[in-house]
Amino acid sequence: MRDFRGAESVIGFGDWDLHLPALGLFGGAAQRRDPRRAPRGEPGGPLSAEVSFEKVDGLELRVARWRLDQPSENPPILFFNGIGANIEAVAPLAEALTERGFIMFDMPGAGESPDPVVPYNLFTMSWTAMTLLERFGIETVDVMGMSWGGAIAQHFALQHSIHVRRVVLAATSPGMLMIPGDPQMLAQMADPTSAINEMLVREYLTAMDNADESKRARNSIGNISAPSTTGYLYQLMALAGWTSLPALPFLDKPVLVMMGENDPIVPLSNGKLLAGSLPDARLEVFEDAGHLFLMTHPDKTMKLLREFLDGPEGEAA
Secondary structure, eight states, rough: OOEEEETHHHHHHHEEEEOOOOOOSSSSSOOOOOOGGSOOOOSOOOOOOSEEEEEEETTTEEEEEESSSSSSSSSSEEOOOOOOOOGGGGGHHHHHTEEEEEEEEEOOOOOTTTOSSSOOOOHHHEEEEEEHHHHHTTEEEEEEEHHHHHHHHHHHHHHHHHGGGEEEEEEOBBTTTTTOOOHHHHHTTTTTTOOOOOOHHHHHHHHTTTTOOOOOOOOOBBBOOOOOOOHHHHHHHHHTBOGGGGGGGOOOOOOEEEEEEESSSHHHHHHHHHHHSOOOOOOOEEOOOOHHHHOOOOOHHHHHHHHTTOHHHHHHH
């Protein structure tokens, strides 16, 4: 289904719809929605997660937690989202991984987390994430990050190595030493005041043409809200001058690198660079997929995640 209604693109997929506000998921900052209208996981709402607002290191963060109170042989997943994206963007993945816990939070100025007062960087945000895990009694996690979140996932795994079992990196790069994507698209994404551009929508719809056909019984993920101007800029600033490349040989954890074959934002060559720099990495390529393959190819995503996370200890293959 393709339907453009005014300023909002509604893209149907299986049993769930993604609503991309025109100032959207990866585009520039929008005027904030009324936060009282945003889904918070109340009974009957779109999230089955336990959702709360937590004061951590001077920040107020909206946190979603799935199944942390249920016994499991697997450590929970700590997920870091893409730039400007909120919890609802990845809720279907968290809902589907019923055999393990899952925790994520809206970055400051994204989703329902209020704007930060001062800028942050990946070092300080990794400490904040660790403090949050300690608050909920979590000692060990499998850390996963998508796009911008893949950078902080790398940093977290290096900074808090003793608390990390395995690492999953999706559609991401080693930071400032990345192989750049389409210059026009990157220039549009760098403008926090622009609307989500036509090229991004076209890339998403192209990926949808190759999406998994199977349907899933999941909760609705509701609307994906845009970040604030401050939140978007601070996320961009957090990556300024940062690269993981010199430190990757010291990341002694099994790592699954997942990339889209036709990603115009983070080209496949970045995944090859990451996998080639890591001592224990497995690279998986989503054929005919773009940047958003976690959403457009959920069947393959779930299969790879379960194979990797439930596989023998100490190996990525």
